[in-house]
Every structure is written in structure tokens, then in C-alpha cells.
Amino acid sequence: MRKLVGHLKNVGFPRIVEVSENARKKIRNILEGMECSSVILVTGKNVYKATASRIEERLEGLILRTIFVTSLKVGSVRKVEFEIGFEEVDGIVGVGGGRVLDFGKVLATEINVPFISIPSTASHDGIASPIASFRERGKPISISTDPPAAVLADITIIRNSPIRLVRSGYGDLISNVTAVKDWKLGKDVVGEEYNEVAASMALMPANLLLVEAERLDLKTPSHLELLVKGLILSGVTISLVGNSRPVSGAEHKFSHALDYLGYGKGTHGEQVGLGTIIMEYFHEKAYGIGDWELIKKSLEKIHAPTTAKEIGLTKEQLIEALEYAKKIRRKRYTILEDLNPTKNDFEIAIEKTGIV
Numbered sequence: 001m002r003k004l005v006g007h008l009k010n011v012g013f014p015r016i017v018e019v020s021e022n023a024r025k026k027i028r029n030i031l032e033g034m035e036c037s038s039v040i041l042v043t044g045k046n047v048y049k050a051t052a053s054r055i056e057e058r059l060e061g062l063i064l065r066t067i068f069v070t071s072l073k074v075g076s077v078r079k080v081e082f083e084i085g086f087e088e089v090d091g092i093v094g095v096g097g098g099r100v101l102d103f104g105k106v107l108a109t110e111i112n113v114p115f116i117s118i119p120s121t122a123s124h125d126g127i128a129s130p131i132a133s134f135r136e137r138g139k140p141i142s143i144s145t146d147p148p149a150a151v152l153a154d155i156t157i158i159r160n161s162p163i164r165l166v167r168s169g170y171g172d173l174i175s176n177v178t179a180v181k182d183w184k185l186g187k188d189v190v191g192e193e194y195n196e197v198a199a200s201m202a203l204m205p206a207n208l209l210l211v212e213a214e215r216l217d218l219k220t221p222s223h224l225e226l227l228v229k230g231l232i233l234s235g236v237t238i239s240l241v242g243n244s245r246p247v248s249g250a251e252h253k254f255s256h257a258l259d260y261l262g263y264g265k266g267t268h269g270e271q272v273g274l275g276t277i278i279m280e281y282f283h284e285k286a287y288g289i290g291d292w293e294l295i296k297k298s299l300e301k302i303h304a305p306t307t308a309k310e311i312g313l314t315k316e317q318l319i320e321a322l323e324y325a326k327k328i329r330r331k332r333y334t335i336l337e338d339l340n341p342t343k344n345d346f347e348i349a350i351e352k353t354g355i356v
């Protein structure tokens, strides 16, 4: 029996996690070890050409059908479920980016079979997390799922994915720095439950990369591997705590605000990366703990956006999103609830940090 924890219905961990140059080659063995002989391959059109078709070949005789994800709607998952209703499916293999993996996680949870995650890139911590981001009526929603049973992060595949996505992954990982500070504030100010192990798991990979800020390069194998492991750890941390607290604070509220308002053209990781600079500034200013300049420098070093303009935001939109962020998920205590910054405070922050 699984326990109910927080707002997540199922909590568990990936049993198998492999991060290596040839992780993809293990897929057949892993499925056989799990006694999966009739699986559905979930992928995307572009990823299929580049990668998934070869994984499909490798799994000859085990794949019932291949599904291409086109939209992230609960209705699309239900449609697939309806189509496979009478077929014996005992596993889902997802090969792709965030959308594909999110779709696969929800589908596997709904039909109660293991999900094997093979990320085609490392753009955010959804690779191993028990949360999927869907869109309903144009608005983003989060759905809690089972965590993947296995994660095969193939460095060769990820290295060849669009660099913008990998840079975004760094933004999502670095956001743990402010997320954990917010969590600590929640513990100190409103007596929130806190887990030191989970906080360390979320923070350590981010800090290890920050130490390297001066020579950070995501093409360096050790840096890329650390990023991928860090994103997997972030996902596992969510399972450990039962919610996204260790990896999502005020910087994520800001990113959600942009999504709700429909502003800009940044990826999730680019938005939270920018948000991290701003929230770290507030933490540093109020409590003397933090180093927003180091975070900004590391983002610059990997050529990730550090200004509003780079992700298509005007100053007015940026301010509006920051104000809107204060209204999101108010029960999650962050630096925004703590300081309740005014419009003027936001203006000073984004000017001092050079975001506008």
C-alpha cells in the first residue's frame, strides 16, 4: 500500500537510474527484467527520427504500438487509453523531451503500469519527477503521477539535443538555490515541515556547478553529467517530500505567472533562471545570505538568458508578472510572502540585477 503524502497520491522512487554514454542500450534488458513484454512507446515526431526509431528497433517484438504526442491534454491521454482498452499493455517507454515524458507518466499512472523515462534532453527536472505539466484551456496545470520506474539518461543523446534546452535545464537546477532558501524561511517563520536530506539533495548538485561558475561549460562531460544527475535528484527529492517544495519557490511562482499571463517566449528553465537571480537578490538584501551575482555569472557563462529582453519581455510585463507571482499559491511561504515587495521594490531589484 502506498501512503498518501501531501497532495501527491503516490510516492515512490525510480528503482533503476542510469546516467551514462550508452544508457539507451540497456532498455531491452531493463524491460525484460521488469517482465514487460508488451509496451507502448511514447515519443515525438522529431525525436523519433533522431533517436526513438533506433530504440524501437532495439525493442523489436516488445512494442505493441508507437504513439506520437501532439498535445498535453487529459483528453488526449484518455483517447489513447480508450484505443488500447482491450490490449494487454504492461509498460510505457517514453523517449523525448518534457512533453513526451509528461504524457507518458500520466498514461502509465492511469493504466497502472511502470514508466521508463528516456529523456532526449535535460531541459527541466521532470525527467524523474512524479509531476506532469499539462495545458487545459490554454492554462498550465500540474498533475501528480507515479514516479518513473526507471530513468535511462543517455549522455550521447542529451549532448546532441538543442543546446538551448540543456541551458534551460541548468536554469531549473539552479532555481533549487532559492527554492530551498524559501523552504527554510517557511520552516523558520511559519513552522513548516522541513527535511534536511531533501534540501541537501536539491542543493548539492546546484552548488557543485556554482563552484565551477568561472569555467562552467555544458559541453564539458563532467558538467553535463552533473547537470543531468542534479535534475534526476531534484525529481527524486519531490518524491521524497511528497511535493515540489525543495525545487520550487518564488522563482517558480514568477515563471508560472509568465505562463498564466502568456508573456514572453522563454522556456521553463529560462524563466526560472531569471526568477532565481531576482529572488536571490531579495534574499541577499533582506538576510545577507546568497550571491545573486554568482548565479547571474554562471547563467551568462553558459549563454543562458539573464535579461528580460532575451526572452521577449518588456519591463512592464516583467513587473506585472512579479506582482502576479505574489498571488500564486500563497500558502507556499517564500521570500515574496516574507517581504511583500512593492512595485517600487521590484523596479529597484530588476534594475540593480541588470535584468532590464
Ligand SMILES: [Zn+2]
Pocket (backbone or CB within 6 Å): 124, 125, 172, 247, 248, 252, 268, 272
Ligand atoms: Zn522547474
